[in-house]
Amino acid sequence: MNYKKYYRKSSLKQKGVGSFFLKEISKEKPKYFLEVGVFHGVTARNICELLFRIHGNDFKYIGLDLFEESDENKNEIIPNTTFSNPLKTFYFKYIKRQNPYSLEAVKDLLSKFKNNINLIKGNSNTILSKIDMSKIDYVFLDGGHEYNTVINDLNCCLDIIRNKGTILCDDYDLAHAPGVKKAIDEFVKKNELNCEFLWNNRFAKLTIKN
Ligand SMILES: C[S@@+](CC[C@H](N)C(=O)[O-])C[C@H]1O[C@@H](n2cnc3c(N)ncnc32)[C@H](O)[C@@H]1O
Incomplete structure (x- = not known):
């Protein structure tokens, strides 16, 4: 697809990377997907379109996402x-009379899938531990890029x-956000996980060791 x-705007704007990403996801055919860091919702919409193709409405x-720039969020890296x-x-x-980086605008972009989605506004440092992870089978981690947030x-x-x-x-190997690599490397070592690097070290794919 x-x-x-x-x-x-999207993180996956480089030619070919978005379709590569979708192909990666389609290998696993996940049913409960979590994206940390939604931004304008472009990847979210692509993921929903893909999961709908695979599972119909059964996903x-x-x-x-923070979905706003504020004093409280000033330590987080938010793209322009x-x-x-x-x-x-x-x-x-x-025409749209929307800020594309807002919960309302992303809800609008995903309205076709309104019964399948749950969009949460907040900081992953406080929210993520409260989310029920028991059914989630795939995470795209693309939120805060500070070491403490990634860990x-x-x-x-x-x-x-x-x-x-x-x-x-x-963003595993991003020169201006070295905390991402540091956190992933530590996490993989401590928990003895498999780590595969994809698309010239852009993505780190973490799974359990067989
Ligand atoms: C690189 S963008 C995500 C791009 C999106 N995944 C895509 O594919 O287009 C990073 C997003 O993470 C969000 N973010 C940064 N720190 C966060 C945090 N601590 N908790 C939740 N979201 C955060 C920002 O608001 C921003 O929208």
Whole structure:
């Protein structure tokens, strides 16, 4: 399946990477998907389209994001949420009348799947430990890029791996966010996990050892 951009911003904008990502997910055919770091919801929509193709309506998608820039969130790395393309700025300001980086706008983008989704606004450092992980079988970890946040998020998702699920981490080897690599390397070593590097070390795929 081709990865679509839906006129918004996405982490997976580099040519080919979005479709590679979808192919990776389709190998596992997950039914309960968690994305930490939803941003404009482009990857979320692509994931829902893919899971709908595989399972019909028998899937769930949970997405967690701060969905706002505030003083409380000032220590988190939030990508630039504005567009360089003036047409897109116009479209969201005057036609959609939405901030694409808002819970409402992402809900709108995912409205086709309203019975399958659960979007949560909040900081993973406080929210993730409260989410029931027992059914989740795939996580795309792409939220905060600070070491402490990544370690928290990974620890909260450890049971998913123990239940034979997968955590796919984005931005493993990012020069301006070295905490991601440090946290993943420590987590993999401590818990004796399998770690596969994909797309030139961009993704780290964590699973249980056989
Ligand atoms: C790189 S973007 C995610 C991109 C998205 N996965 C995609 O594929 O387009 C990172 C997102 O993580 C969110 N974020 C950063 N720190 C967070 C935290 N501690 N808890 C929840 N979300 C966080 C930001 O608001 C931002 O939207």
